[in-house]
Amino acid sequence: MNAPHLARKRFGQNFLSDPNIIRKIIEAIRPAPDDRMVEIGPGLGAMTEPLMARLDHLHVVEIDRDLIARLKAAHAPDTLTIHEGDALKFDFAALAADGRPLRVVGNLPYNISTPLLFHLADSAERVKDMTFMLQKEVVMRMVAAPGTEDYGRLSVMLQYRFAMARLFDVPPGAFRPAPKVMSSIVRMVPRPLAECTAIDEALLGRIVTAAFGQRRKTLRNTLRDILSDPDFVALGLDPGLRGEALDVAAFVRIANHVAARDAQI
Ligand code: SAM
Secondary structure (H helix, E strand, O other): OOOOOOOOHHHOOOEEOOHHHHHHHHHHHOOOOOOEEEEEOOOOOOOHHHHHHHOOOEEEEEOOHHHHHHHHHHOOOOOEEEEEOOOOOOOOHHHHOOOOOEEEEEEOOHHHHHHHHHHHHOOHHHEEEEEEEEEHHHHHHHOOOOOOOOOOHHHHHHHHHEEEEEEEEEOHHHEEOOOOOOEEEEEEEEOOHHHOOOOOHHHHHHHHHHHHHOOOOEHHHHOOOOOOHHHHHHHOOOOOOEHHHOOHHHHHHHHHHHHHHHHHO
């Protein structure tokens, strides 16, 4: 018998313990036997076991050595491949190098959720879909519409690359130890590349970061170093607006205008 595992705060460990919620998450994922799937942070296996029951094979990425030892003792490598290490550095695209797209799932460590989402976005081309449990507040920001308080850099950069939907909420009581916050399940499906029309995605990222850097300020101020008055005129863009008023397409239009302008210099 294994000794009880003491949850490690630094690894964001809140383990799912409510069987009804676990069932609901697995139903939302709908695993099919031949799916190529990777679970981030399997922990004590709350989702891993029911996923494995439906899949021919599962990949997991886990950072905690104690949990890795437990997983290794419990499962044979022909049904479970354990990748030991930091999901922030893991090459997800490599798992789908043969062209069969990847499904990514997990009850994510909340302390690294934003950098992890950006890291995963880099592999979006190889991904079929992603279903995650995250802090509700983060999910609300991911799916927020322009003009709302939650709308910001995370919304624009992820909505540029993914269609996203908040599926349902999960209360703190579904975990051991219970987190202080509500959680939500979010589904992310990469948009077709033809819809991702930014000429320079790094430039788009810089513009979005600048536009939301000081939320109360107008675009004239926040984009001062990027757009001049003639640029605002050429774009038909009111410099008195704030970043939160612009939808994803408007940010892409600005970025492509700047890319084309700078290419002519
Ligand atoms: N899936 C389990 C469950 O639902 O009960 C555990 C979820 S717990 C919120 C997060 C898991 O991610 C833990 O197992 C933790 O050790 C792991 N983890 C934390 N940081 C990680 C990282 N950087 N890379 C990979 N796994 C990580």
